[in-house]
Amino acid sequence: MSTRRWYGGRLLIGAASVVALTVTGCGGGGNSGDDFASASNGKTDATTSKGSSSELADYVEGQRKWVKCLRDEGFDTSDPDSKGRVDLGDKSAWKRDPKALKAQEKCASLSLPIPESLLKEQLPELSKDEIGKNRRYARCMQEHGAPDFPDTGADGHFQESAWDATSAGAKRAARVCAPIIGIPDDAPTPKG
Structure with missing residues (x-):
């Protein structure tokens, strides 16, 4: 299950993105910036490890x-790292540069989504402050109208869990709790 699916509402996707971008400093990625998301339940048996590798x-x-295609189209970028992440440099240039736009169009079919089993491996390690912030946010959401909002794991990342982001309580909680993770009080809330 991806972060997009279990976070449901646009505001909360934005909130998770803000937290992740703040925490990671905008790490690169070849898949529209989607370098972080859900967990893989920490399975470590031989079958899972073999399948994951x-x-x-x-x-x-x-x-x-995908990188070779981008280069063939005139957009210079680095090779993928050992986890498949690609540093595209300045993301704003990536969205405005005519060479980059042409390369994106031409190479779109080669850009792969991050496999579910690899998502947890690509999550950044959080500091104690960041873990505390995520825990305060989860507790705030649960106490202010979204009791089904996911808790955080020991690593500070939100656990994979389905919850109703469209309920009135969830919307209210999102407005109240947004400042904890750096979203202004007046940010737009999801419709629904």
Whole structure:
């Protein structure tokens, strides 16, 4: 399950993005910036590890093909790292540069989504302050109208859980709690 699915509302996707961008400093990625998301439940048995390493190898190889296509179209970028992440440099240039736009169009079919099993591996390690902020945010959401909002795990990342982001209580909680993670009180709330 991806972050987009379990976060439901646009405001909360934005909130998670703000937290992640603040925490990671906008890490690069070849997939429209989606370098962080849900958890893989921490499975470590041999079958999962073997499947994950094969999936990782396939993903990294796919990212190499995508980068080659971008380069062939005149947009210079770095090779993918060992986890398949690609540093695209200045994201605003990526969205405005005619070469980048042409390369994006031409190479879109080669850009792979991050496999579910690799998402947890790509989450940044959070500091004690960041873990505390995420825990305060989860508790605030739960206490102000979204009792089904997910708790955080020991690593400080929100646990994978379905919750109703469209309820009146969730919207109210999002407005009340947004400042905890750096979203202004007057940010737009999701319709629904």
